[in-house]
Amino acid sequence: MDREKAIEIVGKKIKGPRFQHTLGVVDTAIKLAEKYGANREQAEIAAIFHDYAKLLPISELKNILKEGQEDDSLLLYHPELWHGPAAAYILKKEFSIEDEEILNSIRFHTTGRSNMSLLEKVIYLADYIEPGRSFPGVNETRELAEKDLDQAVFKAISNTISFLVEKKAAIYPDTFEAYNSFVFNTDS
Template structure:
């Protein structure tokens, strides 16, 4: 699907502010992809579709997850992470995406996981550091992304897990495993 048509489809499904976020994530992902020798076209596609399911009804996301061999453990966690798995399915079924790396980048952009590809890391990091984000520590995360994708990934997953722990929110097991892998790696 050509980029202009894809943009129109994404824009139809998201509120204005979320669509603007998607555009900023896409620009950030393309920049990171260039810097870290990741195919820019794949980064653009994954970034454009990463939040495609963000505003679906939870019951509809649940149905997609249950019917498509997704990790049903996530259904016992807050529905805020469900859109990543639902988005992967929509990317395949409705947009014809069949590249496993692009699909995994969409699927794991909220939780991370062990063994992430460079593209998966680019999308995870871009989602967190895009220019519209403004929270304590954002500049440190952006600076880490200037150094290496692994340093950025470690900083970003540590920030995300720390944020959830500080709020006494549940943390999906993939996120803990991703955090541990990056702490041990660097």
């Protein structure tokens, strides 16, 4: 699927600030892909669709996750985590996107996971640092993204875990596994 068609599809589903966020993620993902050697076209499509299910009602997201046979434990965690796996399922079912790299980049863009692929790191980080984002730690993560992709993703995951701990919120196991993966596999 080409960029124009993908943006047209997403633009019908997502409006306003969420659509502007999506465009920021697309631009950021392309830059990161080009800088770190990920496939530009895959990064572009994954970024365009990463929040495709973001605005769906919780009940609909739950039904999609059940239909897609996602891990039931996901439903125990905050619904904010559901839109990635739901979007991946919708894209495969409704738009015949079969590229597992793209689908997994969308599926794990909020949680991360152990041993993330290059494309998964690009989409995760692009979502975190796109220019419209403004929160403590984002500028430091942006600076790291200019120097070292793994260090930047590790920083984003670390910041996310710290934020959730501060809120006394549950942390999805994939996020801990992503963190540990970077600890064990890099000089982070």
